[in-house]
Amino acid sequence: MLKALTTKEEPVMIRNEKKFFKNKLVKIVFLLALVYAGFGNYNQFYLHYGYGNDTFGGEVFKFFFSRYAEYIAVILFGVVVVYFERNQYTRRRILTLMLFMAFLHVGAPFFLSITEPSYGQNLPFEATLPSPHAPGTMLFVVFAVGAFLLGRRFDCGWNCQCVGFRETVGRPWRQTTIKTGTAWKLRHIKWFFLSAMLIYLVLIFTPPSDFSARYFETFWKTVVAVYFLSALFIPLTGNRAVCRFICPFGALYGWMQKISPFVRIKADKEKCVDCMKCDKECDMGIPVNALVHKVGEIKTAECMGCARCIEGCEKGVLRYVDFRDYLWALVRYVKGIFISGTKTEPKEVVIGHKPESKDVTKHKKVKHDKLELSDIIFALTLSGTVTLLMIGLAMLFQ
Numbered sequence: 461m462l463k464a465l466t467t468k469e470e471p472v473m474i475r476n477e478k479k480f481f482k483n484k485l486v487k488i489v490f491l492l493a494l495v496y497a498g499f500g501n502y503n504q505f506y507l508h509y510g511y512g513n514d515t516f517g518g519e520v521f522k523f524f525f526s527r528y529a530e531y532i533a534v535i536l537f538g539v540v541v542v543y544f545e546r547n548q549y550t551r552r553r554i555l556t557l558m559l560f561m562a563f564l565h566v567g568a569p570f571f572l573s574i575t576e577p578s579y580g581q582n583l584p585f586e587a588t589l590p591s592p593h594a595p596g597t598m599l600f601v602v603f604a605v606g607a608f609l610l611g612r613r614f615d616c617g618w619n620c621q622c623v624g625f626r627e628t629v630g631r632p633w634r635q636t637t638i639k640t641g642t643a644w645k646l647r648h649i650k651w652f653f654l655s656a657m658l659i660y661l662v663l664i665f666t667p668p669s670d671f672s673a674r675y676f677e678t679f680w681k682t683v684v685a686v687y688f689l690s691a692l693f694i695p696l697t698g699n700r701a702v703c704r705f706i707c708p709f710g711a712l713y714g715w716m717q718k719i720s721p722f723v724r725i726k727a728d729k730e731k732c733v734d735c736m737k738c739d740k741e742c743d744m745g746i747p748v749n750a751l752v753h754k755v756g757e758i759k760t761a762e763c764m765g766c767a768r769c770i771e772g773c774e775k776g777v778l779r780y781v782d783f784r785d786y787l788w789a790l791v792r793y794v795k796g797i798f799i800s801g802t803k804t805e806p807k808e809v810v811i812g813h814k815p816e817s818k819d820v821t822k823h824k825k826v827k828h829d830k831l832e833l834s835d836i837i838f839a840l841t842l843s844g845t846v847t848l849l850m851i852g853l854a855m856l857f858q
C-alpha cells in the first residue's frame with residue numbers, strides 16, 4: 461500500500477510490432493520502397509535515366525535515383541523499424557546500421573572522394589571509400605580479419621547495406637523465412653559463390669588479360685543481378701535469403717568465423733526447456749535448439765551474430781563469445797600477476813568465456829518501447845568512430 465502511494469509507475473505503452481508489420485497497407489508501402497531502392501541501383505548501373513542533365517535539379521534527381529536510393533530507404537524505413545523493435549540489441553544494431561549508412565556509405569563518398577588502397581594490379585574499377593565488398597581493397601581485408609576476431613557481425617547486420625536494406629525495407633516479411641530441413645541443406649550453395657570470389661582474388665594478382673577482364677565483368681554482373689533479383693523474392697523467402705544462400709562476402713566471413721578459435725555462441729544445455737523460441741527468432745534458419753543439444757554451442761558459418769536467439773531465450777541458455785572475452789581474460793590474468801599478486805592459472809585465460817566474463821549481448825530486457833538515450837549514444841559513437849578511423853586509414857595509405 462505504502463509502495464503504491466510513494467512510487468510512480470512508468471506508463472507502459474506497447475506498440476504492436478506484429479500487427480503493424482502484418483498490415484496490408486504497411487506491406488504495400490514497404491514493397492514500394494523495395495522497388496524504389498532496386499530501381500535506383502538499376503538506373504545507375506544500366507538505364508542511366510535522367511543522367512544527361514547537369515543542372516542542379518538533374519544532380520538532385522541523379523542522387524535520389526542512383527545506388528543512394530538503397531541507403532535513403534534504409535535510413536527512412538529504419539526509423540519505423542527502430543520505433544517498433546522491442547529487442548534492445550536489434551534496436552541498437554539497426555540504429556547503428558542506419559548511422560553507418562549515413563556517415564560511411566553516403567557521407568564519406570559524397571563529401572570526400574578518397575580512393576581505397578588495394579592490392580593486386582588488376583582491380584577493374586576505382587574503389588572509392590567505402591568498398592568493403594570489392595575484393596582486394598583495404599576494407600575487404602579489414603572486414604575479413606574482423607570476422608575472424610569478432611565474428612560475421614563485424615560487417616553483417618551492423619554495416620552491410622545489403623542486409624540493412626533487407627532488415628528495414630524487408631522487415632514485414634521476416635516471418636516468411638523458410639526453415640525446412642531442405643532449406644538448411646541448401647545453405648551450401650554459397651560455397652559456389654565463394655569459390656568464384658576466391659578465383660577473383662587470385663586473378664587480381666595476374667597480369668591484365670582478356671580472360672581476367674571477362675571474369676571480373678561476369679562476376680560483378682552475376683553478383684549484382686542475383687542480389688537484386690533476390691530482393692524481389694523477399695516476400696516469399698524472408699529477408700535474409702541472400703545472406704543464407706548466395707552472398708560470397710558473407711560466406712567468406714562465415715568461413716573466417718568458423719575457423720576462428722574465438723567466435724561462437726556458447727550454450728548451457730542443462731538450462732534449456734525446449735521452448736523453441738531460438739529457432740523461431742533465427743532469420744538465418746539455423747536449427748539453434750538442435751545444435752544446443754547436439755554440440756552444446758552454435759559455431760556455424762551461417763550465424764550472423766544478430767543475437768536474436770540470445771535475446772529471445774528467456775532461460776539465459778545462450779551467450780556470445782568472441783575475441784574480446786579472451787582479451788579481457790588475458791588482461792585479468794596479467795592484472796592478477798602484477799597488481800593483486802594473485803596469479804590466475806593460465807587455463808582460465810584459455811577459457812576466457814567462463815560465466816563471470818562480460819556478456820556483450822546481455823542488455824536488459826526491454827519492457828517498453830521507449831527509445832533510450834544510451835541506444836542513440838552507442839550507435840552514434842560506434843558508427844562515427846569507425847567511419848573516422850576508416851577515412852583516416854584510407855588517407856594514410858593513399
Ligand code: SF4
Nearest residue numbers: 616620623703707710
Ligand atoms: S551475408 Fe552478405 S549481404 Fe548478408 S549481411 Fe553479410 S555481407 Fe551483407
Ligand code: SF4
Nearest residue numbers: 732733735736738773
Ligand atoms: S530459447 Fe532457450 S530455452 Fe528455448 S529452446 Fe532455445 S535455448 Fe532452449
Ligand code: SF4
Nearest residue numbers: 742763764766767769
Ligand atoms: S543463431 Fe542466433 S545469432 Fe546466429 S543468426 Fe541465428 S538468431 Fe542470429
